[in-house]
Amino acid sequence: MPTNPKTNRTGSRPTSRRAVARQLPHGLTAQQCREMYHKMVQIRHFEDHAAEAYAQAKVGGxxxxxxxxxxxxxxxxxxxxxxxxxxxxxxxxxxALARGCDVQACMAELFGRETGICHGRGGSMHLADAKRHFWGGHAIVGSHIPIGAGMAYAMQYLEEPLVVLDFFGDGATGNGIFHEGLNMAALWNLPVVFICENNLYGMGATLAEESPVSDMMIKAEGYTMPAVQCDGMDVLSVYGAVQQAAEHCRSGKGPFFVEALTYRFRGHSMADPELYRDKEEVRRWRELDPIPRFGDFLVQHRISSQQELAQVNEEAEAEMLEAVRFADASPWPDPSTAARGVYANPIDPEAAQEALTLAADPAPAAS
Amino acid sequence: MAQITYVEAIRSALEQEMRRDDRVLVMGEDVGPKGGVFGATAGLFQQFGEDRVIDTPLAEAAIVGVSIGCALAGLLPVAEIQFLDFIPPAMDQIINEAAKIRYRSNGDWGCPMVIRAPCGGGVHVHGALYHSQSLEALFAHVPGLKVVIPSTPTDAKGLLLSAIRDPDPVCFFEHKALYRSLKEEVPEEEYLVPIGQSRVARAGADLSCITYGATVHEAVAAADRLARDGIEVEVLDLRTVRPLDRESIVATARKTGKVLVCHEANLAVGVGAEVAAIVAEECFQQLDGPVMRLGGPEVPAIPFAESLAEVYCLGPDKIEAKLRQLAAY
Incomplete structure (x- = not known):
C-alpha cells in the first residue's frame, strides 16, 4: 500500500511550492498532480452532462x-x-478521457453521431481509439481479459517495452474467462496489469452474492500473481499501486493484480432504481469523493489554490457544454454507410444493396 | 511436385508462412512438441521455437482471446482448436470480439487471425457426439467472419495462405476424414487460392450439385454413377461458405436448371438453406425442378454406433438417389 501523504507529513509547514513538490509521493511532480485533478474533474463533468443528455433523450441506449x-x-x-x-x-x-481521447468525439459517440470517436458505430459502451492505444470498452463482462493478455504476449514477442492495463469489475471475477486469462498471463509471464475495480456490486448483486471472497486480490493468489489492494477513492493510492505494478511488468517479472476499492455514486445504469443498496451507504461513500479529497491535498501541499481548482472546474464545465453543443449539432452517420467496415474489402453485395435501400429513407433529424 | 496429403498441405502452408513472415504464430492445445493431435503442426515447434508455436492450456475461449490480442497488436496468429466440437466456449470471443472489431472501429482497424479446427465425422473417423460436428453454419451466420472449408490438399494449402494473409478473421475448418485419405500433387512454392471463390469439381450440363468439404468427393462419386446413364452432373465445390460465391452458384443453377445442395452438417437452417435461397431468388425463371437439399438429420451430432452413424452421414448412395430424384423432373 502506498503511504497516505496526509499521515506522512512532517510537523513543520513547507514554505515554498518547490520544497513541497519534493515530498510528493511516488515521484510525482506538482504538474502531474494538477493534470490528474484536471482529468478527474473532466470525467465528472462529462458524466454529469452525459446523464443530462440521456434524461433529455439525446443519448439513447x-x-x-x-x-x-x-x-x-x-x-x-x-x-x-x-x-x-x-x-x-x-x-x-x-x-477514454484519462487517456486523452478527444472530449468532443467521445460525447458525439454517446450521441451516436458521425463525428463520434467510432463514428457512431459503438456508442457509450464501446469507445475506442487505436491511435492512443485505447482498445475499447467491452460490453461482454470479462471478454477483454484474455485479449489484454494477448496484447501483452505481442509486446513480449515484439520486445516492445509496453505493458497492458486491463480494467474490469468485481463482477467479472466470477466469469470463467477471467480465470482463463489470468492463468495464461501468469503461465507465460506476460506484462499485463489486471486492474479490478471493486465497487461492491456486480450490477445489482452484492459482493456477498457474487463472490465467496470479498477481497478480489485473493483470486490472483491461485495464479501466483503478485497483488496489491489500493484505495480507489484516492488517486495517489491508485497511482502508487499501478506504478509499482507497471514497473514489475515492464521489468519482465510477469503480470500483476491491482484491486482498487471504489464505489459508483450512481446506479449501474441510468435505468437502475438501486433497490439493492441503502442511501446511507451511498452517503458514506460520497463523503470519500475522490475529487474534493485530492483537491484538498493539492491545496494543503500548495500545488494549487482554491481559486485555481475552481477555475479547473469552470473550464471543464465550459468544455463539456461545448462538447454537448458539438455533439448535438453533429450529423447522423449516413445510412448508406451502414454496411461499411464489416471487412477490410467489401465482399457482400447484398449488404451493400440493403444499405443503399436504407439510404432511401430519411435519416432521423439532428435534434 | 510432390504428392502430399491434406494434413501435410496444411502443415506446409503454416511452415511456409511462418518462414516468410515472423509475425505469424501458431497456438493451441498440443501444437508444440507433439505437433498437434492430427500432426498439422508437426515439426514447427522444433523449427520456430516456443515463442511462435505455443502450447496452451485447455482453454478455448482464451486461446481465441489471446489470439485476438496478438492480432490487435500487429501479429498474425493462427489458433488451433483441437476439434471443432470444442469451439463453443470460444464463441463469445469469435462472434462478439473478433467479428466485430473492424465494424466497431468503422473500418479503422481489424483483427487478422485464423482459427483452424478439424471438423466432421464419418463411420471410421469420428468420436461421436463431441468429436464429429460440422458447425460451420454458426459462423457463416456472422458478418465479419469468413468461413473456409477446403476439400483438397491443393486448396487446403492455397486457402490457408490466403487466410493467414487476410486482413479479417477467418474460420478455417478441415474435415478430418480428408487428412490422410487424400494425396495429390501440390505445388511446393507458395500460391494463393482466393477466399470466396468456388471451383467446378466436375463439369456437367444436366444437374448441379452444390457442396463443400469432404462431401465434394462423395458428390463426385455419385455424379460418376449418373454419368453411366448419360446424366451429367456439375459438382460445384464452394470452398468458402462465407462469403458465398453467388455468381458461380447462380451460373451453375442457370446452366442446368436443377440444383441439389448437400452437406454433412445438419440440414435445417444450414448453409444449404442459404444457397437454396440464392438459387430461388436469382434463378426462378431458369429452374426446371425444386431446389433440393440433403444434409444431416435432426439429431445434434453423429451417434457412435456404426449403424447409427451411417444414418447420419451422406455418402455417394444417398447423394446418387437424391440426384436421380431431381433428374426425374
Whole structure:
C-alpha cells in the first residue's frame, strides 16, 4: 500500500511550492498532480452532462456512469506510459478521457453521431481509439481479459517495452474467462496489469452474492500473481499501486493484480432504481469523493489554490457544454454507410444493396 | 511436385508462412512438441521455437482471446482448436470480439487471425457426439467472419495462405476424414487460392450439385454413377461458405436448371438453406425442378454406433438417389 501523504507529513509547514513538490509521493511532480485533478474533474463533468443528455433523450441506449470511480482510471493511466495499451469494460468513459481521447468525439459517440470517436458505430459502451492505444470498452463482462493478455504476449514477442492495463469489475471475477486469462498471463509471464475495480456490486448483486471472497486480490493468489489492494477513492493510492505494478511488468517479472476499492455514486445504469443498496451507504461513500479529497491535498501541499481548482472546474464545465453543443449539432452517420467496415474489402453485395435501400429513407433529424 | 496429403498441405502452408513472415504464430492445445493431435503442426515447434508455436492450456475461449490480442497488436496468429466440437466456449470471443472489431472501429482497424479446427465425422473417423460436428453454419451466420472449408490438399494449402494473409478473421475448418485419405500433387512454392471463390469439381450440363468439404468427393462419386446413364452432373465445390460465391452458384443453377445442395452438417437452417435461397431468388425463371437439399438429420451430432452413424452421414448412395430424384423432373 502506498503511504497516505496526509499521515506522512512532517510537523513543520513547507514554505515554498518547490520544497513541497519534493515530498510528493511516488515521484510525482506538482504538474502531474494538477493534470490528474484536471482529468478527474473532466470525467465528472462529462458524466454529469452525459446523464443530462440521456434524461433529455439525446443519448439513447444504455449509459453507465463512472461518477465516484474517477480516481481509478486517472491514477492508473497516469502511472502508465502514454503508449501502454488499455482495455476496459463498458463503464468506459473514464478510460477514454484519462487517456486523452478527444472530449468532443467521445460525447458525439454517446450521441451516436458521425463525428463520434467510432463514428457512431459503438456508442457509450464501446469507445475506442487505436491511435492512443485505447482498445475499447467491452460490453461482454470479462471478454477483454484474455485479449489484454494477448496484447501483452505481442509486446513480449515484439520486445516492445509496453505493458497492458486491463480494467474490469468485481463482477467479472466470477466469469470463467477471467480465470482463463489470468492463468495464461501468469503461465507465460506476460506484462499485463489486471486492474479490478471493486465497487461492491456486480450490477445489482452484492459482493456477498457474487463472490465467496470479498477481497478480489485473493483470486490472483491461485495464479501466483503478485497483488496489491489500493484505495480507489484516492488517486495517489491508485497511482502508487499501478506504478509499482507497471514497473514489475515492464521489468519482465510477469503480470500483476491491482484491486482498487471504489464505489459508483450512481446506479449501474441510468435505468437502475438501486433497490439493492441503502442511501446511507451511498452517503458514506460520497463523503470519500475522490475529487474534493485530492483537491484538498493539492491545496494543503500548495500545488494549487482554491481559486485555481475552481477555475479547473469552470473550464471543464465550459468544455463539456461545448462538447454537448458539438455533439448535438453533429450529423447522423449516413445510412448508406451502414454496411461499411464489416471487412477490410467489401465482399457482400447484398449488404451493400440493403444499405443503399436504407439510404432511401430519411435519416432521423439532428435534434 | 510432390504428392502430399491434406494434413501435410496444411502443415506446409503454416511452415511456409511462418518462414516468410515472423509475425505469424501458431497456438493451441498440443501444437508444440507433439505437433498437434492430427500432426498439422508437426515439426514447427522444433523449427520456430516456443515463442511462435505455443502450447496452451485447455482453454478455448482464451486461446481465441489471446489470439485476438496478438492480432490487435500487429501479429498474425493462427489458433488451433483441437476439434471443432470444442469451439463453443470460444464463441463469445469469435462472434462478439473478433467479428466485430473492424465494424466497431468503422473500418479503422481489424483483427487478422485464423482459427483452424478439424471438423466432421464419418463411420471410421469420428468420436461421436463431441468429436464429429460440422458447425460451420454458426459462423457463416456472422458478418465479419469468413468461413473456409477446403476439400483438397491443393486448396487446403492455397486457402490457408490466403487466410493467414487476410486482413479479417477467418474460420478455417478441415474435415478430418480428408487428412490422410487424400494425396495429390501440390505445388511446393507458395500460391494463393482466393477466399470466396468456388471451383467446378466436375463439369456437367444436366444437374448441379452444390457442396463443400469432404462431401465434394462423395458428390463426385455419385455424379460418376449418373454419368453411366448419360446424366451429367456439375459438382460445384464452394470452398468458402462465407462469403458465398453467388455468381458461380447462380451460373451453375442457370446452366442446368436443377440444383441439389448437400452437406454433412445438419440440414435445417444450414448453409444449404442459404444457397437454396440464392438459387430461388436469382434463378426462378431458369429452374426446371425444386431446389433440393440433403444434409444431416435432426439429431445434434453423429451417434457412435456404426449403424447409427451411417444414418447420419451422406455418402455417394444417398447423394446418387437424391440426384436421380431431381433428374426425374
Amino acid at each position: 444504455f449509459l453507465h456512469l463512472y461518477i465516484g470511480e474517477e480516481a481509478v482510471a486517472v491514477g492508473a493511466i497516469a502511472a502508465a506510459r502514454e503508449d501502454d495499451h488499455i482495455l476496459g469494460h463498458y463503464r468506459d468513459h473514464g478510460y
